[in-house]
Amino acid sequence: MTTVEAPLKNVDVDEEPIKRFEVNYRGIFQKTLAYRITKDLVYIAHSDGKTAFSNGRYSDDPQRNGVPCANFAFFSDGLSEEELEAIASAKMDIDRADIVAVLDDTMVKGLEPWGHYGIRPINEKVVPGGTLLVISRRPPEDLVQFLEKKPFTYNLAILPGEASFAGLWYYRDDNTDVRVLGAVARISPEIISLDKAIAYVRKTYKNDEKVKALEDAYNSTKLSVVSANDGIVWPHRKPVLPAWNEFDEGIVVKAAPREFKMGPRGLGRNLDYKRGTSKTQRPVVRFDICTKCTLCWYECPDECFDPTPDGLYDVNYEYCTGCGRCAEVCPVNECIVMVDELNFKNDDSPWESFKKDPQSYTKMIEEKKGKGRMMPSHVTGKGESMSEVSKPVPFKVERGN
């Protein structure tokens, strides 16, 4: 992987005069944000004499909190609106994109949208020479370690920033919308030019701060090239939709198996829809200080806890949506803490790791937790608060065997 000044030139596979943009966002939390981005891209392209339109993936509605969703925008210099719509959009999903934008960097671990089965790579649709644009504070190599290998080179653009939750029912504007426009202008001036983007934002929002945010994003977007075969062999089964002549007669919806046994993965769950890619953070558990009060198991809305033979509760991360409810109700200080999902490489049972080597497990999760603790507004009622843990809770030896 090498850092570059300008992105690789996109080679359009069919030489169609169309550019395709996809934005991946967290359902509900980022819905309005994603809509504003694709809508503004279309207006800016129109102001430059291009044909353009945007739409959303039909199967993502009704949306679920945090579930990966996508909006699209299409651009052409020569086609009429009808031609562009007929070629680019007469299908439920798109199969390739010149720019794939990602509003929450934890989505690089894969996507399981609501209307699809199976976990798909985030870079699946990037064309040769195309660009994966991620909002992240991480260096490129931290993201590439989760991406599927491609047989060709493409660009990775990183727009420095956090996963924005602007876009719930009430739009809490934090300028992420215009920042993404600035990054797109940097990556692909053929889609929108910086001048046209600035003129549009100045006229539409009448706010100098937004213009500055756009320009800053244009200048701060970092570009690197991902070489062929950088990344990993995709660890998940990719879903393949059946052809029309492969459907069974009538409609058969198979029920998820209902079963229960003690220990990790003991609860029967839906094997076709796991939901785990909905999360930005995961709960880590200090089994050594757990009082076995049952509250996490009882309160988890997704039934992610498996009772274990020693009276503890294991988390199944494949199904955890990262809602944070267990961390909120756990009565023991520092026993369940929500941690950035990108700090973890697999969904292995934390209880099994603990049983294997209690001290190493506890040390490992304390390192991943770090010292900062953020309390979201819905818990404090007074906005986000940040605090620092001065001393970690010491390892409780008697539980560690």
Ligand code: SF4
């Ligand atoms: S964060 Fe906790 S409560 Fe929420 S889904 Fe995951 S395990 Fe369940």
Ligand code: SF4
């Ligand atoms: S809520 Fe906390 S203390 Fe209670 S069982 Fe779960 S992890 Fe243990």
